[in-house]
Amino acid sequence: xxxxxxxxxxxxxxxxxxxxxxxxxxxxxxxxxxxxxxxxxxxxxxxxxxxxxxxxxxxxxxxxxxxxxxxxxxxxxxxxxxxxxxxxxxxxxxxxxxxxxxxxxxxxxxxxxxxxxxxxxxxxxxxxxxxxxxxxxxxxxxxxxxxxxxxxxxxxxxxxxxxxxxxxxxxxxxxxxxxxxxxxxxxxxxxxxxxxxxxxxxxxxxxxxxxxxxxxxxxxxxxxxxxxxxxxxxxxxxxxxxxxxxxxxxxxxxxxxxxxxxxxxxxxxx
Amino acid sequence: xxxxxxxxxxxxxxxxxxxxxxxxxxxxxxxxxxxxxxxxxxxxxxxxxxxxxxxxxxxxxxxxxxxxxxxxxxxxxxxxxxxxxxxxxxxxxxxxxxxxxxxxxxxxxxxxxxxxxxxxxxxxxxxxxxxxxxxxxxxxxxxxxxxxxxxxxxxxxxxxxxxxxxxxxxxxxxxxxxxxxxxxxxxxxxxxxxxxxxxxxxxxxxxxxx
Numbered sequence: 047x048x049x050x051x052x053x054x055x056x057x058x059x060x061x062x063x064x065x066x067x068x069x070x071x072x073x074x075x076x077x078x079x080x081x082x083x084x085x086x087x088x089x090x091x092x093x094x095x096x097x098x099x100x101x102x103x104x105x106x107x108x109x110x111x112x113x114x115x116x117x118x119x120x121x122x123x124x125x126x127x128x129x130x131x132x133x134x135x136x137x138x139x140x141x142x143x144x145x146x147x148x149x150x151x152x153x154x155x156x157x158x159x160x161x162x163x164x165x166x167x168x169x170x171x172x173x174x175x176x177x178x179x180x181x182x183x184x185x186x187x188x189x190x191x192x193x194x195x196x197x198x199x200x201x202x203x204x205x206x207x208x209x210x211x212x213x214x215x216x217x218x219x220x221x222x223x224x225x226x227x228x229x230x231x232x233x234x235x236x237x238x239x240x241x242x243x244x245x246x247x248x249x250x251x252x253x254x255x256x257x258x259x260x261x262x263x264x265x266x267x268x269x270x271x272x273x274x275x276x277x278x279x280x281x282x283x284x285x286x287x288x289x290x291x292x293x294x295x296x297x298x299x300x301x302x303x304x305x306x307x308x309x310x311x312x313x314x315x316x
Numbered sequence: 317x318x319x320x321x322x323x324x325x326x327x328x329x330x331x332x333x334x335x336x337x338x339x340x341x342x343x344x345x346x347x348x349x350x351x352x353x354x355x356x357x358x359x360x361x362x363x364x365x366x367x368x369x370x371x372x373x374x375x376x377x378x379x380x381x382x383x384x385x386x387x388x389x390x391x392x393x394x395x396x397x398x399x400x401x402x403x404x405x406x407x408x409x410x411x412x413x414x415x416x417x418x419x420x421x422x423x424x425x426x427x428x429x430x431x432x433x434x435x436x437x438x439x440x441x442x443x444x445x446x447x448x449x450x451x452x453x454x455x456x457x458x459x460x461x462x463x464x465x466x467x468x469x470x471x472x473x474x475x476x477x478x479x480x481x482x483x484x485x486x487x488x489x490x491x492x493x494x495x496x497x498x499x500x501x502x503x504x505x506x507x508x509x510x511x512x513x514x515x516x517x518x519x520x521x522x523x524x525x526x
Contacts, residue, residue, distance in 0.1 A: 114435055140437030141436070145432065151428040154429070154451065155450050
């Protein structure tokens with residue numbers, strides 16, 4: 047019996063545990079008691095891109111914020127890298143997770159360089175190392191080194207979002223949370239950033255949880271799609287299966303987005 | 317031309333009263349900043365305190381200045397020296413614009429910026445010092461600017477209770493029905509107010525985030 051238990055305990059602590067994020071019967075209600083999320087059970091595997099798909103108010107952003115403890119579950123347990131988030135230091139947890147939001151939220155009074163280097167600086171990295179890291183990240187997200195000294199208001203929407211991604215990657219987190227990061231961009235820029243995201247993800251192999259309401263984006267970027275509706279998880283399927291799903295809501299989604307989705311689901315083929 | 321004459325003849329007294337005036341305004345503004353900015357930050361973060369704090373500051377503002385000086389006169393330690401009393405009264409008047417602008421400035425910070433900061437793992441303290449205060453600074457400063465300009469004017473009344481300052485000339489002039497004496501107090505006070513307004517306005521524009 048002892049022999050059987052030991053490997054289990056070890057598995058939980060080990061970083062080779064294939065589960066990066068786990069929701070165990072998670073519920074979340076607003077302080078006034080209104081439930082936003084109920085009975086959520088979901089596992090995100092290391093290195094995958096899990097898409098949270100759903101319409102506004104379906105609970106996808108709530109789900110995302112439960113991971114980095116911007117929200118605390120009112121029931122159940124969220125585990126990140128095997129440890130329950132409730133027991134960990136929220137600040138430490140957040141610094142180990144990259145976070146990108148639609149409005150980007152770049153600090154307007156900081157240059158691009160300082161925006162990207164903020165967490166490394168707070169973490170006490172030596173200046174040369176921060177400098178090198180910023181240069182590396184700018185290159186990674188396809189921005190000119192000359193942009194480092196610019197302020198956010200001097201950048202285009204696409205450039206700002208790239209800086210947002212670079213900033214989230216600064217301290218080299220293993221997990222990246224993205225809340226409709228390309229939602230506010232024009233179609234052309236969005237297409238380009240999606241393409242770059244796929245290329246980047248192939249290189250970096252982060253665990254990504256990505257919120258969107260755009261099925262096309264979900265099919266293109268996701269390794270699995272979790273469909274949420276009214277605070278409940280409807281189904282979790284890989285893109286190809288999602289298209290053929292007989293779940294009525296998934297089917298309604300596929301129908302609403304019309305034809306040509308098959309080629310999109312063929313990761314990055316578009 | 318007689319006025320110019322007066323300034324030339326009494327330049328050391330004009331200078332002395334101007335410095336006294338500046339001292340009253342400077343100390344009271346400093347106190348108002350030290351009390352008002354933290355209060356403004358507090359009510360911005362805990363809206364429950366919003367009404368009581370801003371309400372109190374508002375009520376103080378409605379008390380006529382001469383009456384406030386009079387009210388405070390019998391207070392033991394304060395009443396001993398007129399300048400203490402004047403500084404307290406001026407501080408109370410300066411509080412409202414400082415608190416209100418600190419509140420407005422902090423509340424005006426883009427929520428997306430705050431959410432991103434929090435999500436990145438900034439602590440509340442880091443968020444305040446690195447993000448909220450720098451972004452609110454120009455709004456806070458414009459409150460300080462209003463407070464200073466109002467204080468320069470109000471401080472002339474402090475002479476009524478013997479706290480000194482440029483109001484001395486004004487009250488003496490009033491008593492002696494001497495317009496020149498009144499102007500000798502009013503003109504330097506106006507110059508002080510205008511230059512403070514100009515300097516702080518310049519600083520405010522420089523600190524405004526793009």
